[in-house]
Amino acid sequence: MTTPNGEARPSRPTTRRGFEIAIICALTLEADAVDALFDVHWDDDGSPYDKAEGDTNAYSTGAIGRHHVVLAHMSGMGNANAAAVAANCRASFPNIKLALVVGVCGVVPFSPTGEEIVLSDVIIGDGVIQYDLGRRLPDRFVRKDTLLDSLGRPNVEIRGVLAKLKGIRLRKQLISNMNNYMDVLRTEPLLQAEYPGTDNDMLFEAAYRHTEDRQSCERLGCNGGLVPRSRLGAGQADPQPSVHFGLIASGNSVMKSGEDRDAIAKAEGVIAFEMEGTGVWDSIPCVVIKSACDYANSHKNKVWQRYAAATAAACAKAFLRHWVPSSSAHAVAEKSDREGRQSVHHIPFPKNRHFVERTDIIEKLRRMLFEESKDQQVALVGLGELVKKLNLRCARDEDAKESVQRYLSSEDAGSWFLVLDNVDDVEILDGTSQQQGIYHFLPEHDNGRVLVTTRSQEVAVGVAGRAVVRLHEMSSEEATSFLEKSLIRKDQLQDTKSMVRLLEMLTYLPLAIAQASAYININDITIRDYIRLFQKTDGDIVKLLGTKVRDRTHYDVSQGAVATTWMISFDQIRQKGDEAATLLSFIACIEPKAIPRSLLPCARAEQQLTSAVGTLCGYGFLSRRKGNEVLDMHSLVHLTTQVWIEGQGVAETIRKSVASHLMEIFPSDDWENRELWRKYLPHTLRILGASGGVGVEDCQLGYWAGRCLYADGRMQEAVKLLEHVVAIEEEALAEDHPDRLASQHALAGAYEANGQIKEAVKLLERVVAIREEALAEDHPDRLASQHALAGAYEANGQIKEAVKLLERVVAIREEALAEDHPDRLASQHGLARAYQANGQVEEAIGLLEYVVQIKARTFSESHPSRLVSEDLLRYFWIFNNTYNCAFALVFKAFLAVVNWLQFASLD
Incomplete structure (x- = not known):
């Protein structure tokens, strides 16, 4: 039999593994148009195919030309829905080689080369940009567009087909076939695949806005300036849909602004806007084929949706005529039958006499495989070679050789048990475009059971769904x-x-x-x-x-080396080219334990980070703590990963990238950020200590880490780190450079807190001298360094110098700052302390009482700044024999400290 195109009709696939093309549609009207172009509907020719456990998608199956196609109907629009649909589709139809995201979109009226794009033209994306991923600053949006933040290119096969279709002859052929398929769609009245007319194709100037979202342009009387197009000139016949190739912008919201549309198009070179491409892109090799139903401005309406959906579906079918399947269904069936008749021999390895039985795991597998009888395929997954040393005795008790031979030579296979060992690569499971994977040949029979051992959670779930047993470390x-x-x-x-x-x-x-x-x-x-x-x-x-150990229970000597085993897995992860490889390299540069999820680079979106973490957890390289917000890497894995990236020659590049990321996210030393920077500090200190310490590019990160160490009371560590930062900056920066002065100021504070008073005074005098020459007298940095120098003077016994300097600082700050400003209060607190040291007790008490009064209104009872001032005032009162007031304040401070300690203990 043949299809309506004259091509040989493929046979109905016997299993879900026979499908290689997925088409994903967000709207029902989009799916209707695609479904109408199926040459065969397999759902009408036998029982519907089942799905993987947990798959919530709805599918239609059929054939388009030589291709077996599964149409996935999305329950809603958006990239998150698309990502979920694609992941489930891949689980149920594991041999999918290409996904087409087909439907409608908003377009940019003119391409970067000036080519007109009108409604119903089709856009074939040769790349997708996630334009709404970035940082929202107070005055602008900054898109993340680095290599790690960008979606990758289509794979080599897709790029080759697109390059071919951009040629003159095949592009004409593509458009001709698309128009022929449109004629087919017009025969179904319910599709409403008729051209709406040029009168409904109005392009207003970008700045002209639609004033009421719920009203049509006709009802509102939109009469703004129209942009003329040569393809829609008066007296011309209705234009035939054309095909354009270019970048597509994908986001999580509908673009309804002509001005924003043009700004993004100019910045990114995109020609269309849609909402599903990003979600599918990382899950399955993907081409986005969408037709223009509006101009992505505020005048958008649904008049063109059905016609645009039809042209997109027609173009998708025309595109598939140029996509070559890996092999025809008939050839696959012949190959399967031929190989099914060959004898397969499996000789068991010698018994491992060092075997230590893992009773709980053995019994769980025995129940799942042979007693409960609900799971025909079970996967055993563990880190490295954990699965090897389980050394299943229940497998040894079965005659695998005879069972497999009986199954492959007879329809009535009888009872059999097949063990697939060491299936660690997804390509081994799914195959490539040139070769079928082993999953295609897995037997399915009620009397048979399959056990797969693997290091990869992805492989385990792909084979067995929920029937996965996780093998943890030995007790x-x-x-x-x-x-x-x-x-x-x-x-x-x-x-x-x-x-x-x-x-x-x-x-x-x-x-x-x-x-x-x-x-x-x-x-x-x-x-x-x-x-x-x-x-x-x-x-x-x-x-x-990595030492190789000879062991006859392994396939080869290298399998006895745990580091070698892990490095093979690292290479597999890297070859996939996804976020997991980037994340693995990132974690190799920080501490392996207590890794906050918020510390990790989220290159494009949360879903990519979730997928990357899931992949590494699936291999057993990462583990999640309760709540999933903190991760740990196995210490030996972490060590091996470091050696692995050094072997790739990329260790220093990755270290710099990690340091740059940490600088971007590292918080200030404000008390309110204490919980966060305490979590980040171990990892930051690790990266700063790598490759011989802090470099010029790391000084800012070292500066903030040093300040946080100081705020945390770790003075010796703060001094050591800040001394290194200052030494680097003194060589690289001018003496009046703000960063150099800020680091010297911070180091002086650490010196003073560490008891190195003379060093603090000497350094601060130099900082103050430079800032007094370079900055205005009310500049915050100048005042801060003068305040710090006064504190150092006081600690060094130079009380009069401290009082004189602080009186000047306080006078300026009282004139420039509000009474509750922290800097003003800090200098007044310091002056009160200097007054006390200078014997000016009444002035000290009066000023400090004022400070405590303001801080009581401004800060919480447990805030350190408030507690310090109250504690100092208590001391002044006792010193001045005002015992009653002192006792009341001491008791109040005591309660606040107790409450804070209780909170800290909970943390």
């Missing part, structure tokens, strides 16, 4: 038993302290334990000797973890 008892069985010299078992230390260092990973015991056995060394080797440099540790 301390299991790890001890495994080590005892693996060591030749049993006298070493008496050194229990060293055994415990070794297992803790190896984090109870079975393959790492196997490597360590083999190394100890081969080199006839003690456990303590191995620990000493392990505690050397990071490179030495990874070399130990």
Whole structure:
């Protein structure tokens, strides 16, 4: 049989794995137009196909030309819905090679080259820009457009097809075929695929606005200036839809502003606006094909929607004539039948005599596979080689060779059990455009069961849906038993302290334990000797973890090396080119534990970060703490990742990128930010300490980290870091550069708090001298350094100098700042303290009482600034024999501190 195009009609796929094309539509009218162009509807030719567990999508299946096509009906518009639909579609139809996002869009009236675009013209996207991802500043929006923040290019195959279609002959052919398919759609009256007329194609000037959103232009009498177009001139026949290739802007809101449309088009070079492309782009190789139903301005209406939906569907079908399937359904069926008749032999490995039974896992698998009988396919997923050392005895009890042979040679296979071991690459599972993956050949029968072992959560879910068993690290008892069985010299078992230390260092990973015991056995060394080797440099540790161990229970020697195993997984993640590889490299440069999710780079959108975290958690490289807002990386994985990126020659580039990101998000040292910067500090100090310390480009990050260390009371660390920052800036920046002076000011404060008073005075005198020469007397930076110098004078016993300087600072700030301004209150507090030290007790008490009164109105009871002033006033009262007032204030301060400590303990 043939299709209406004269092409050979493909046979109905026997399973969901036979579909390679997905078409995704946001609106019912868009899906109706696509559905009407199906050459065959498989839903009308037998029972509908089932779906993967948890898939909430609605599908229509059929054929267009040589292609088996699944049409996904979205429940709503937008990139989030599109991303969910694409992910579910990939789960149910794992062999999808291409997704077409088909429907209507708003267009820019003129392309960057000046080509006219009119309503019903079709846009084929050769790239998608997420134009609404960025930062909203008070006066403008700044789009994130760096390499890490941008959607990637289409894959090589898609780029090749698009390049071919842009040629003169094939572009004409594409438009001709599209118009032929439009003739088919016009035969269905319910589609309303008739041209609405040039009178309804009005392009107002960009600045002319539609004043009432709920009223039509006709009802409102919109009469603004119209932009003339040569294709719509009077007396001409109705224009035929044309096809344009270009960038498409995708966002989460409808574009209804001519001025914003033109501004974005000019900045980004886009020719259309839509709302689903970004969501699909990262899930499945994708082409966006959308037709113009409006000009993305405030005059948009729905008059053109149905006709535009029809032209988009017609263009999508015309496009598929130029897309070559990986192989015809007939050829695949013949290949499957031929290979199904071949004998497949599987020789089990020798029994692992060091096997330590994981009883709970074994029993769970046995129930799922052989007792509950509801899951035909089960996946066992774990970090590195955890799944290897499970060494399933239930698999050994089955004659896999005979079971597989019986299944492949007979329709009546009988009972069988198939184990697919080490399926860690998605390409092995799904295949490529040149070769079918193993998932295509997995047997399906009520009497059969399949167990897949893998490091990849993506593979596990793709094969088994919800029937996934997560294999965690060994318990301390299991790890001890495994080590005892693996060591030749049993006298070493008496050194229990060293055994415990070794297992803790190896984090109870079975393959790492196997490597360590083999190394100890081969080199006839003690456990303590191995620990000493392990505690050397990071490179030495990874070399130990990469040592190949001969083991007849593995396929090859390299599988006995845990570091090698992980690096293979790293390469697989990198080759996929998604956010997970970027995230893996990012985390390699920071601390492996207690990683706040808010610290991570969200390159394009939250959904990409969620997907990247999910991928790394799926491999077992990351784990989520309760609440999912804090992550941890396995310490040995973290170490191996560092060596891996160094081996790629990109370690320094990544370190600079991480430091730049941290500088962008690192908070100020304000008390209100304390909870956040305490979480960020360990990771920031890690990156600042990498590659020999702070560089010029890192000074700002080092400055803020130093200030936060100071605010946290970690004075010695603050001094060390700020000294390094100042040394770098003194070489790189002019002596009056604001950044250099700010760092010197911060270092002087740390010196004073650390008891290095003379160093503080010397440094601040230099800062004050430069700022007094360069800045106005009421400049905040000048006053701040004078205030700090006065404090250093007081600490150094130079009381009169402190009083004189502070009186000048207070006078200026009282004139320039409001009475509750923190800087004004701080200088008054400092002057009161200097008065007390100078014997001016009454002046000190009077001024400090005023400060406490203002702070009581301004700050909470537990705010440190308020508590410090109240505590100092209590001291003044006691010193001046005003005991009753002092007791009342002490008790009040005591309650506030108790409340704060209670809150801190909860944190």
